Amino acid sequence: MPDGKISATRDRESSGAVAGGYAVEVTDLTVTYGSTTVIDGLDLQVPTGAVVALTGENGVGKSTLLRCVTGLQQASGGAVTVFGEPPESGPVFWRQVATTVESPTWYHGLTVREHLDLVRVANGEDPADGRIDEVCALLGITGLADSLPITLSSGQRQRFLLAATFVRPSRLLVLDEPEQRLDTAAKRALAAHLRDYLAGGGTLLMASHDERFWHDVGADEVGLRRAED
Numbered sequence: 001m002p003d004g005k006i007s008a009t010r011d012r013e014s015s016g017a018v019a020g021g022y023a024v025e026v027t028d029l030t031v032t033y034g035s036t037t038v039i040d041g042l043d044l045q046v047p048t049g050a051v052v053a054l055t056g057e058n059g060v061g062k063s064t065l066l067r068c069v070t071g072l073q074q075a076s077g078g079a080v081t082v083f084g085e086p087p088e089s090g091p092v093f094w095r096q097v098a099t100t101v102e103s104p105t106w107y108h109g110l111t112v113r114e115h116l117d118l119v120r121v122a123n124g125e126d127p128a129d130g131r132i133d134e135v136c137a138l139l140g141i142t143g144l145a146d147s148l149p150i151t152l153s154s155g156q157r158q159r160f161l162l163a164a165t166f167v168r169p170s171r172l173l174v175l176d177e178p179e180q181r182l183d184t185a186a187k188r189a190l191a192a193h194l195r196d197y198l199a200g201g202g203t204l205l206m207a208s209h210d211e212r213f214w215h216d217v218g219a220d221e222v223g224l225r226r227a228e229d
């Protein structure tokens with residue numbers, strides 16, 4: 001059995017240090033479900049300001065890894081740090097990290113716009129400062145502001161989920177197949193937005209099955225393989 005270790009690094013200096021440090025460091029991560037080992041001793045390093053796309057066949061463990069990085073799942077072994085600290089559930093962590101890893105929960109009776117207002121207010125931001133309008137225009141959902149999430153198509157719902165993620169303040173985006181269910185134009189707009197996010201100093205770790213998309217974003221690929229292969 002191979003050691004299952006996977007590493008992604010960029011901008012490494014000769015001393016071994018990385019300018020700006022690591023946004024995400026995963027060391028010897030192991031995740032088991034019952035007697036099945038899904039991730040076996042995985043190392044991953046994402047320098048601050050980098051963009052990494054996790055790729056690999058269905059069921060290889062990409063979402064599991066992203067959940068561990070966001071602290072939404074406890075690993076069986078190993079360590080994860082985000083900006084040098086273990087992920088935790090408090091507001092300090094969640095003011096830095098925005099993610100689509102967890103399935104969203106909608107409030108019945110609240111419109112798309114009302115949800116986005118809520119996210120903005122909950123994060124201490126002004127819902128009327130234009131950010132929501134900007135993100136909705138980017139994702140092509142301006143005309144859906146008064147719609148209830150339940151009435152949206154799957155692609156429209158994906159755009160809404162991304163909007164709810166992008167209106168949060170963050171330094172690190174952790175996105176699970178952000179391109180899924182989007183049409184070609186929306187994928188292009190999303191890729192452009194993610195490039196802007198990176199140009200502004202953000203870091204992006206995502207899982208993706210769409211090579212063209214993650215190339216468009218400028219990501220370094222980290223291919224996962226099954227722990228038992």
Ligand SMILES: Nc1ncnc2c1ncn2[C@@H]1O[C@H](COP(=O)(O)OP(=O)(O)OP(=O)(O)O)[C@@H](O)[C@H]1O
Nearest residue numbers: 033034038056057058059060061062063064065207
């Ligand atoms: N709660 C769970 N209990 C048991 N097994 C699980 C659980 N969650 C995930 N798994 C298993 O762990 C493996 C990895 O799942 P994961 O969702 O991380 O894969 P993935 O690479 O994201 O797949 P996909 O490309 O289909 O999204 C799969 O074999 C899956 O069946």
